[in-house]
Amino acid sequence: MAVGSQAVRNYRSFQADESRVLIRDFLLDPDDFVSAIERYSVSITSIIGWGRRIDRKNDYVAQQALKLMEAVNFVVPGIFLMEAIPQMLRLPTWLYSLPSQLRMGAAIGSRYFYLLTQEGAEAKEVNFSKYLMNAQQKLRLTDMEVAGLTGNLIGGGVDTTSSTIISCILAMAAFPYIQTKAHEELDAVVGHNRSPTWEDMDANRLPYLNAVVKETLRWRTVTVLAGIPHANTKPVSYNGYYFPAGTNFTGNMWAIHRNKRDFPDPDQFKPERFLVDENGKWMDGRQYPNKYGMNPFGWGRRQCSGQPLAEQGLVYSLGRMIWAFDIKPGLDSQGNEVKLDIFAYTESENTRPEAFKARFIPRSESTKKIILAEAAQAHEELRKYDGETRVRMEDAINNPAMV
Numbered sequence: 001m002a003v004g005s006q007a008v009r010n011y012r013s014f015q016a017d018e019s020r021v022l023i024r025d026f027l028l029d030p031d032d033f034v035s036a037i038e039r040y041s042v043s044i045t046s047i048i049g050w051g052r053r054i055d056r057k058n059d060y061v062a063q064q065a066l067k068l069m070e071a072v073n074f075v076v077p078g079i080f081l082m083e084a085i086p087q088m089l090r091l092p093t094w095l096y097s098l099p100s101q102l103r104m105g106a107a108i109g110s111r112y113f114y115l116l117t118q119e120g121a122e123a124k125e126v127n128f129s130k131y132l133m134n135a136q137q138k139l140r141l142t143d144m145e146v147a148g149l150t151g152n153l154i155g156g157g158v159d160t161t162s163s164t165i166i167s168c169i170l171a172m173a174a175f176p177y178i179q180t181k182a183h184e185e186l187d188a189v190v191g192h193n194r195s196p197t198w199e200d201m202d203a204n205r206l207p208y209l210n211a212v213v214k215e216t217l218r219w220r221t222v223t224v225l226a227g228i229p230h231a232n233t234k235p236v237s238y239n240g241y242y243f244p245a246g247t248n249f250t251g252n253m254w255a256i257h258r259n260k261r262d263f264p265d266p267d268q269f270k271p272e273r274f275l276v277d278e279n280g281k282w283m284d285g286r287q288y289p290n291k292y293g294m295n296p297f298g299w300g301r302r303q304c305s306g307q308p309l310a311e312q313g314l315v316y317s318l319g320r321m322i323w324a325f326d327i328k329p330g331l332d333s334q335g336n337e338v339k340l341d342i343f344a345y346t347e348s349e350n351t352r353p354e355a356f357k358a359r360f361i362p363r364s365e366s367t368k369k370i371i372l373a374e375a376a377q378a379h380e381e382l383r384k385y386d387g388e389t390r391v392r393m394e395d396a397i398n399n400p401a402m403v
């Protein structure tokens with residue numbers, strides 16, 4: 001509900017502003033682009049969940065909330081989401097050091113998120129905590145369920161979004177001819193004298209850019225095992241196999257998205273796979289069981305509830321990034337371009353690329369000025385979400401009882 005397709009229209013303004021800050025951070029501190037992306041992803045979810053943005057990498061709430069996620073296999077009503085989606089356990093690199101008091105189990109974590117939700121309900125701006133605290137009695141939600149619902153925004157939305165943006169940067173640096181095509185399209189539609197708007201990002205106006213975003217989701221699908229295992233409610237027979245009700249199914253998205261029948265040359269980054277003809281059919285003639293042409297957000301009733309938010313944020317932030325920069329591999333100590341290894345991942349179950357160096361070269365002097373001016377204005381517009389939290393981890397540790 002907080003991140004459904006209707007609700008996310010209301011998030012466009014702060015998503016746009018946070019993207020402007022993100023692009024400015026790439027310009028000013030290109031070597032630390034991963035931290036900039038992680039701050040951006042946490043900030044978007046924090047504004048939605050608790051009505052407050054994250055301006056600094058060392059923000060108290062972001063540190064505690066995210067360390068907790070890593071420490072306790074945070075509980076969603078009925079499911080250990082963090083356990084079921086190993087990549088959700090991966091947290092921003094600046095949040096790794098873990099204080100020992102956080103290794104205490106889900107009760108402390110839930111209590112902490114519940115206290116944050118109570119505090120978020122008092123924030124000035126509309127947010128998911130306000131809605132939940134108002135509706136808790138009516139919906140008969142336990143404190144634990146309320147905590148799980150807000151906590152899930154961080155668990156579901158941060159690492160997935162961050163890793164996808166990083167993968168796109170790798171793809172742009174590793175496949176320069178693709179970046180050139182995206183630039184040509186952006187130059188024709190937007191030009192250099194203004195930055196792209198939401199209206200520009202429509203797939204009818206910028207089809208190639210939209211295809212770049214989709215190809216990133218296929219090429220480096222974050223949730224390689226498609227997230228949470230699903231189960232059939234009734235017995236099913238399929239291809240000579242019998243599956244009693246309640247069988248656990250894990251979708252191997254890595255293999256599905258690399259099936260050569262559907263995606264020839266699967267390791268090549270080819271946005272053309274996601275271009276459609278005038279009848280809405282895939283131009284490469286692919287017959288895929290769904291209209292989206294792949295399944296990076298899972299399937300069925302438990303499909304990613306954050307998909308509209310994720311897509312909206314990705315097309316805008318990646319679109320602006322590609323409009324603004326020529327992205328190239330970084331330089332070694334001798335000043336030579338480093339050779340990028342597109343097959344190097346940080347962990348086997350996660351597709352975030354191994355750390356790599358990249359350069360973000362503004363595409364013109366006027367682009368640079370636009371980036372800086374827009375980020376300054378964005379900061380002003382985001383001021384209404386500024387704020388410090390009063391909730392401390394000790395509050396949860398000292399009073400872990402929950403309904």
Ligand code: HEM
Binds near residue numbers: 305
């Ligand atoms: C690139 C971005 C993202 C990808 C690739 C992604 C992918 C996934 C996948 C594969 C699942 C499991 C679906 C299934 O079991 O069939 C999932 C679940 C979920 N995602 Fe996302 N996600 C992304 C962004 C987000 C965002 C931004 C949010 C919210 C802020 C979010 C919230 C959730 C939640 C709450 C679930 C659990 C849904 C349920 O069990 O009913 N995700 N996601």
